[in-house]
Amino acid sequence: MSETTLTSAADAASPARPRLAGRGALIGGIVLLALFAVLPPAATAMGDPFLVVTATRIVIFAIAALSLDLVLGYGAMVSFGHAAFLGFGAYAVVILAAAGIDDLLLQSLAAIAGSALFALVTGAISLRTKGVYFIMITLAFGQMAYFFFVSLSAFGGDDGRTLQHRSTLFGAPLIENDVTFYYIALAVLAAAFVLLRTVVASRFGRVLRGTRDNRVRMQAIGFAPFGYQLTAYVIAGALCGLAGVLLANQTEFVSPAFMTWQRSGELIVMVVLGGMGTLTGAIAGAVGFLVLEEVLSGLTEHWHIVFGAIIVLLVLYTRGGIAGLFSRLFGGRA
Amino acid sequence: MSALLSIRDLRKSYGALKVTDGISLDVPAGELHAIIGPNGAGKTTFIHQLSGSLKSDSGAVHFDGADITRLSMVARVKRGLARSFQITSILDGFSVLENVATAVQARSGSSFRFLTPAASETALNAEAMEALARVNLADRAHRQAGTLSHGEKRQLEIAIALATGAKMLLLDEPLAGTGHEEGAILIDLMRQLKSTHTIMLIEHDMEAVFALADRVSVLVYGKLIATGDPAAVRADPAVRAAYLGEDA
Structure with a gap:
C-alpha cells in the first residue's frame, strides 16, 4: 500500500497530460493551420487568386467560431447573440475611420474594449438565467444591438456603409494587399487557437469545464460558477469583436446584417458541426460550413435545401462533429 | 457547549408535507453520527439543508462557532462542511x-x-x-x-x-448500490476517517451503522424520535416499532 502511494505520488509530480489539450487536437489544429498557411501560393499555382479572398473569410469566421466554442463548448452556455460582437468589431472600424483613426491596432483595441464591455453587462444579466431562458435573453440582447445599429443613421442605418479603404497598419496601407491581409488574419487565428488552448487547460479552464460537466459537483467543492462563466463570456466577446474588425476590412463594408440572429445561428452550427468543446473542431466547423456554402451555392439556386440536409446528416452521423469523426477514424481525441 | 455542528428546530415543508419537522441536534467534534430512518423519512432533504443546497423554512444551523443558516453551499464548503452525494456525482x-x-x-x-x-x-x-x-x-x-x-x-x-x-463530512448513503465487498472497503475507509474527521453518516445499511457510529439518531417523518449510542437506540421500543421492527 505504501509502495503504491509512493510510485503514484511520483506519477503525480510529473505533469499529467491534460486530456482536453491532447496530442490529437494539437496535431489536427497544426495541420489545419499549416494548410491555411500554404493556401496563397497554392491558389496562385492553380491560377485562382480569388481563393485567397474566400479563405480570408473562412479564417475570420474560424476566429468567431473559436470564441463561441469557449462559451458554448467549454462553458455550456448556449449564446444565441454571439454575432452582435462581430457587429461591434465591424462598427468600431467604420466609426473610428469616420473620426480619422485608421490604425488597425487602435481599431482592434476599441473593438475589444467595446465588445468586452457589452459582454460584461449583458453576460452578467443573462447568467442569472439558465437553459432556454439563457438562449432567449442572449438572443434578445443580440437583437437590441442589431436594432441599435439599424437606427444609427449617421452610419447608414439599415443599409450600412462602405469603407473608403482598409485600415492601415503602422501608418501604411499594408492590408490593402489581399495576401498580406490573409496572413494577418491567419496569424490572429493561430494566436487565438494557442491562447484558448492555454486558457482551457488552465485553472480557470478546469473550473469552466467542470461546471459544464457537473455544476452541482463544482458548487459542492466550493466553486461559484457565475464569475467563471461571466469571464469566459467576456473573453469570447472580446475575441469575436476582433474577428469583426477583420470582417469589416475583408468585405470593406459594414452593416447591421453582420449581427443578425441568423448569423448567430450560423456560428452555433459551425461549432456544433465541428465538434463542441474541441478548438480544432471549431476551426474545422467554420471551414466545413463555409466551403459547403460556397460549393453548393455555385451548383444550384436552391442550395439551402441541400445544405440543410447535409447538416442534418452530419449532426446525426458524426456525434461530436467533424472532430469526433476524426477521433473515431484515427483514434485519440481530436 | 462545544458542538461542531449545532442544529436548532430546523424545518422544511413542501405544501402541507412537513419533510423536516423541527430537528434539533448537536454533533460534537470527532463524532461519527449516523442518521437512520425508513425510506421517505426525509434524510436526504435534511442533508440538503445542512449542506446548503436547499433553503430551510426556519430554524438555525451553527457550524464551527458561526451561524451558517443562510450561507450558500459554496460558502459552507469554504468553512469546512463538505458533502458527498447519494447518487454518485463526479x-x-x-x-x-x-x-x-x-x-x-x-x-x-x-x-x-x-x-x-x-x-x-x-x-x-x-x-x-x-x-x-x-x-x-x-x-x-x-x-x-x-x-x-x-x-x-x-x-x-x-x-x-x-x-x-473539510472538518466535517456529510456522507449521504456512501454504501448505496455497492456489493458486499465494495461495502466492506468503504466501511473500513470510514472507520479510518473517524480518527480525523467529524462525520454525519446517512445510511441504510444497519450493519455498517452499528459498526461505525458513536451515536445514532432515528429520523421518522421529519422528526428525530431517538438519539443515543447504538445499543440504546437499538433497544429503544419506539425505534423498534417505527423502523427496526419492520426491517429486521
Missing part, C-alpha cells in the same frame, strides 16, 4: 486525479489563472494523491473517472470531499 470526463485536484484547487489560491496548465500543478496533484491514497484509489489516479467501478466511484466521491479540506 466529473466523469476528468481523470480520477483531476477530480480530486479540482477540489484541492478550490481552496488553494485563485482559480482566475489563465496561462499555466492546471494539470501540471504539482502541489495540487500531490495533495490530491494524498486524498486518493487515503481512500485506496492511488493506483487509479490516471484513469478516466467515468470508467471506475461503482464502488471505486463511491471511494472517489469521499476523496473529493476530503480534498476540500
Whole structure:
C-alpha cells in the first residue's frame, strides 16, 4: 500500500497530460493551420487568386467560431447573440475611420474594449438565467444591438456603409494587399487557437469545464460558477469583436446584417458541426460550413435545401462533429 | 457547549408535507453520527439543508462557532462542511486525479489563472494523491473517472470531499448500490476517517451503522424520535416499532 502511494505520488509530480489539450487536437489544429498557411501560393499555382479572398473569410469566421466554442463548448452556455460582437468589431472600424483613426491596432483595441464591455453587462444579466431562458435573453440582447445599429443613421442605418479603404497598419496601407491581409488574419487565428488552448487547460479552464460537466459537483467543492462563466463570456466577446474588425476590412463594408440572429445561428452550427468543446473542431466547423456554402451555392439556386440536409446528416452521423469523426477514424481525441 | 455542528428546530415543508419537522441536534467534534430512518423519512432533504443546497423554512444551523443558516453551499464548503452525494456525482470526463485536484484547487489560491496548465500543478496533484491514497484509489489516479467501478466511484466521491479540506463530512448513503465487498472497503475507509474527521453518516445499511457510529439518531417523518449510542437506540421500543421492527 505504501509502495503504491509512493510510485503514484511520483506519477503525480510529473505533469499529467491534460486530456482536453491532447496530442490529437494539437496535431489536427497544426495541420489545419499549416494548410491555411500554404493556401496563397497554392491558389496562385492553380491560377485562382480569388481563393485567397474566400479563405480570408473562412479564417475570420474560424476566429468567431473559436470564441463561441469557449462559451458554448467549454462553458455550456448556449449564446444565441454571439454575432452582435462581430457587429461591434465591424462598427468600431467604420466609426473610428469616420473620426480619422485608421490604425488597425487602435481599431482592434476599441473593438475589444467595446465588445468586452457589452459582454460584461449583458453576460452578467443573462447568467442569472439558465437553459432556454439563457438562449432567449442572449438572443434578445443580440437583437437590441442589431436594432441599435439599424437606427444609427449617421452610419447608414439599415443599409450600412462602405469603407473608403482598409485600415492601415503602422501608418501604411499594408492590408490593402489581399495576401498580406490573409496572413494577418491567419496569424490572429493561430494566436487565438494557442491562447484558448492555454486558457482551457488552465485553472480557470478546469473550473469552466467542470461546471459544464457537473455544476452541482463544482458548487459542492466550493466553486461559484457565475464569475467563471461571466469571464469566459467576456473573453469570447472580446475575441469575436476582433474577428469583426477583420470582417469589416475583408468585405470593406459594414452593416447591421453582420449581427443578425441568423448569423448567430450560423456560428452555433459551425461549432456544433465541428465538434463542441474541441478548438480544432471549431476551426474545422467554420471551414466545413463555409466551403459547403460556397460549393453548393455555385451548383444550384436552391442550395439551402441541400445544405440543410447535409447538416442534418452530419449532426446525426458524426456525434461530436467533424472532430469526433476524426477521433473515431484515427483514434485519440481530436 | 462545544458542538461542531449545532442544529436548532430546523424545518422544511413542501405544501402541507412537513419533510423536516423541527430537528434539533448537536454533533460534537470527532463524532461519527449516523442518521437512520425508513425510506421517505426525509434524510436526504435534511442533508440538503445542512449542506446548503436547499433553503430551510426556519430554524438555525451553527457550524464551527458561526451561524451558517443562510450561507450558500459554496460558502459552507469554504468553512469546512463538505458533502458527498447519494447518487454518485463526479466529473466523469476528468481523470480520477483531476477530480480530486479540482477540489484541492478550490481552496488553494485563485482559480482566475489563465496561462499555466492546471494539470501540471504539482502541489495540487500531490495533495490530491494524498486524498486518493487515503481512500485506496492511488493506483487509479490516471484513469478516466467515468470508467471506475461503482464502488471505486463511491471511494472517489469521499476523496473529493476530503480534498476540500473539510472538518466535517456529510456522507449521504456512501454504501448505496455497492456489493458486499465494495461495502466492506468503504466501511473500513470510514472507520479510518473517524480518527480525523467529524462525520454525519446517512445510511441504510444497519450493519455498517452499528459498526461505525458513536451515536445514532432515528429520523421518522421529519422528526428525530431517538438519539443515543447504538445499543440504546437499538433497544429503544419506539425505534423498534417505527423502523427496526419492520426491517429486521
